Structures are given as C-alpha cells and as structure tokens.
Amino acid sequence: MRRYIDYYITNMKLSVQDRFQYRVQNYFYLFAQMAEPVIYLVVWSTIARAQGGQVSGYTAGGLAAYYIVWTLVRNMNVVLAPRDWEYRIQQGRLSTELMRPIHPIHTDVSFFAGWKVVMILLWLPLAAFLTFVFKPTLNPTWFQIVVFFFAIWGAYLVRTVFIATLGLITFWTTRVGAIYDLYFALELILSGRLVPMPLMPAWIQHIANFFPFQSTFFFPINALTGSPTVTELLMGLGTQLLWFLLGLGLVNLVWHFAIRRFSSIGN
C-alpha cells in the first residue's frame, strides 16, 4: 500500500510539473471549455427570465451557479479517452507501461489527478470572472462544501473506470472511437451536462437512474449549488461508491481478457 501511495504522489508531482511546462496551452484549453457552459447558461437564463424569473425551480442566479460549478466538474471529468488507448497501443507506450510492476490504470489515475490540481488552480480566476459577469446565487452549507470536495474526486474515479473499460475494447477493435461517441451521446443527455436533470422530462430522469452518468455530473454540481438534504448528499456519495466498485470490477474483468489479446506487433 505504501508503494502505491508513494507512486501516486510521485506521479502526481510529475504531472503537475509536466502541466507547468505548457501554462499558456492550459489557459487556452480552459477558455475553450468555457464556451459550452456559457452558451447553456445564456440560453437557460433567458428562458428563466422569459418565464418570470424561474424555470423548473432554477432562477437565473441558480443556473449561473450551476454552470460555473459545471466548468470545474467538467475538468474533474477529464480522463484518458478511449482514443488515447488506441494511440497508446499504436505508439508502443503500452508495452513500456506493461513492463512496470504496476497496472497502467494507476498511471492514468495518478497522472490525471495531478493534472487536475493544476487545472483547479487555473480555474479559480476564470470562475471569479464568470461570477463577476453572471452573478450566481450560491449559498452552500459547510457540509455541502465537504461533500462537494469528495464528490468531484468521486466523479473523477467513476468516470475513469467506465471510460477505461471502453478504452480496453481497443484490444478487440481499433475503432473504439465510434463506441465512445455513442457513450458520449448518452452521457450528454443523462448526466446533467446539457441541462440540470430537473429540467429533463420525467422519463429521461427515470432512465438516468440506471446509469452512472449523474454521479459524475449532476450529483457533484447539485451537491454544492442545490438544496439537497443530508440524506440525499450521503446517498449521492454512496451511489458514487457503488458505481465506482462496479466499474472497477468491470475494468478488471475486461483487462483479464484484453491483455491476453495484446499483440504488440511492431512495438
């Protein structure tokens, strides 16, 4: 266990240093990411104002809070994409990683965790700017803030295990990108990324309960910006844990068969 902790800390530090090499690129990346939530925010704020100040219980200020926190949660959702598995195999990086006595998933989780530390630091001034422009309504309790902290890292882990499972399909087909596009479409609708879940039709909200997507987007955002009860917050963390364990089992199962198919030709 000590070895893993040491490895995670070391790789996170490396990742932070790596990100510091490309400071301007990081900001360009963050700016580009702002476009999507700002569009959603402007559209829904306009609708809210047109409907007398509210839409499905969300005020313009509430929507502003939702989409500003969205920008942070979106960054916490960035993990190694399935297409990167293709690249990793084609470039022979996987062969190098497999020679180490540590699972490549640990490399990904620790590296992106370090990446996120930098992104959170860079996000703060942008969040301040968005707050200045859009005037969010945000009054969380201390408990909500604590739950939010765990929820964003929980979201990261849940998304990691499911996306990694998709990435492992690369061992069977080299065109896993198409499957990811389908996954992404479902995620967009069922996660709260496009709009807060209460704005979705009831039947979509019902279907969303059977997928892990809400745990990675709506739950952490709502934990901070909504008015959930203590029970709802704890249930949300528990649901994240369940999805994470399920995804972890899935990754291990698929990995067991995938690694036997690894041909490493030309690498």
Next chain:
Amino acid sequence: MPTPTIEVTNLSKHYKVPVREAGLKAATRSLFKRTHNTVKAVDGISFSIQPGEVVGFLGPNGAGKTTTLKMLSGLLFPTSGSARVLGFEPSRRQFDFLSQITLVMGNRSQLNWDLPALDSFELQRAVYGLSRTEFERTRDEFIELLELKDLVRKPVRNLSLGERMKVEAVGALLHRPSVLFLDEPTIGLDVTMQRRIRGFITDYNQHTGATVLLTSHYMADVEALCKRVIVIHNGKLLFDGDLVQLVDRFSAFKTICVTVDNNFSNWSQYGEVLDHNGDQISLRVPKAETPLVTARILAEQQVDDLTVEDPPIEDVIEKVFNQKSAAGETP
C-alpha cells in the same frame, strides 16, 4: 549445473492475420467472408540460458526475435510451449518477476519527454519501491559511469538520440534487474555512442552477474558482448552455440591480407582476389587450404605483412540465413 535463468521449451506464438486482395470487389467480399492467414512468428523454439550469461539473439527482420523477447518479458502470451524466467511464468506478470527484469527497446522511450530525466528516474524509484538511499546510490553511480551529470537536468526532448539512449539505459537499470532483455539497444547510434552503451552493459553484467539476452543488427554489439549466440529465422531455431563455432560451421573460407614489396600481379593463383590496392591484397581462400597458401605466399613473395582473418561476422550470418532460406528453412 545451476538452474537456468531462462528456460524455453517448444515456445510458439502464432498470429491470425486478416488478408484480402486489393480493390473494391475484394473489399466488399471481405465484408461477408474474411480470409485469415496464420503467421508463425515463433515456431517451437527451445533453449536455456544460465545465470550471468550474455547471449546474442540473431536473425533477420521478422525472424521472431522481438516476439520471443516480448514473450519472455511477459508482454505477450505464448500460443503454446512454455517459458520460465527466474523461475516465473512471464505471462502471469507477477510483481516479483517484473521487478527483476527489464526490457530495453532501442526505439522506445520510457522517459517523460518534457521533463528532465532526473524526474523520470524518481518515478522509477516509486514504481519499483526502491529505498531512497539505494536509489540515489545506483542513480549517481550510473550517471557518473556514463558521464550524464549535465544531461539528466535537461528536458528529455532536448537530448540527442545518443544522449537519450544513455539516459534510457540508466532508467531501465535503476532497479538493478537480474535479467536484461535488450532489443536493438544501440540502434541509430554512432560508433562512439554504441561503444559507450556496450561498455555500460558489460560493466553491469560483470558487477551484478545479470543475465543478458540481446538482439542487434550490429554485429559489433554481438562480438563485443556475447560469447554465445542463438540464431532464429522464420520463427525456428537455426543455431545455438559459441560465436566462434558459428563462424567455423558456416564459413568455409578465410581472408588472407598481404602487404608486399614487389609488383607481382598474378595473385589469383593463390585464391580469389577480393581487393588489390597497390601493395595491399586481400584473398579469399578455402579454410582447409589456408596454411598451405600462407606458406606459399611467404616463400614466393617479398612479404612485409600478412594476416589471416575470419570473414566478417555479418557475412557469416548472412550466409546462414541465405543457406537456410534456400533449403526451405529447415534447421
């Protein structure tokens, strides 16, 4: 006899590869009926390597060398047969196994491109769970041995290929592995740099008693490092023995190089003239006739200098491959 470090028995790796003719018609047909070929990358090879041995693993491109190394290092699952390295079954990829081996591929980098190598070394420390004292001692020793003091502080992307290879070698050996699989470790390097890498491998082998299995297309690597060679072609084992034996068995000729002090021109009476440049002549002579021809030249010519050499190892290896190809690849 000690227990072999590496023991390979009837090891095979076969790949099923889809094939089709060129063109739209063939592409459409392949949608409904796919044709596959089985490629026998490695086909039933057996050998064993004792602790501390440095063995050259030779063969032309596509012979199955790298595939074998990948099976021995746990990257690939064998189709059949068995392999044991340090008593472990490589494909099980246990921690104790992976902690004791390394696979260096000349064209592959395990270092972070954007950071100084020192940072990547730190990651290696964490990966292998090395104690700080042990890690720093090994790291500093290797850095001094390869004169890398300034290089390890530069981002890896700013290093030349040769510099990077030296740094890679340090990274690969920081955990002091007992078994080294080296796949073209000097590829693309100039002669000086090749020599440095070879020297480093020799030092490491002598100081730690590590077992080394090396593939290289540079025969200088093989001659400098390996007493024993294993030759494979089309996945099958062609030869396993001393390098000297390989030359003896597959080369029926020797080269006599003479420097003379006269204008004699009819050198073909002694053997096949390979080169005639002023007063220097190279002759190819059947091995059995070499003593006789040498004696004749010394008796009949005004000789300033005379040497008898085995043909270059490259020529011998090429001959082995050509003979086996012509004979239908039967070992």
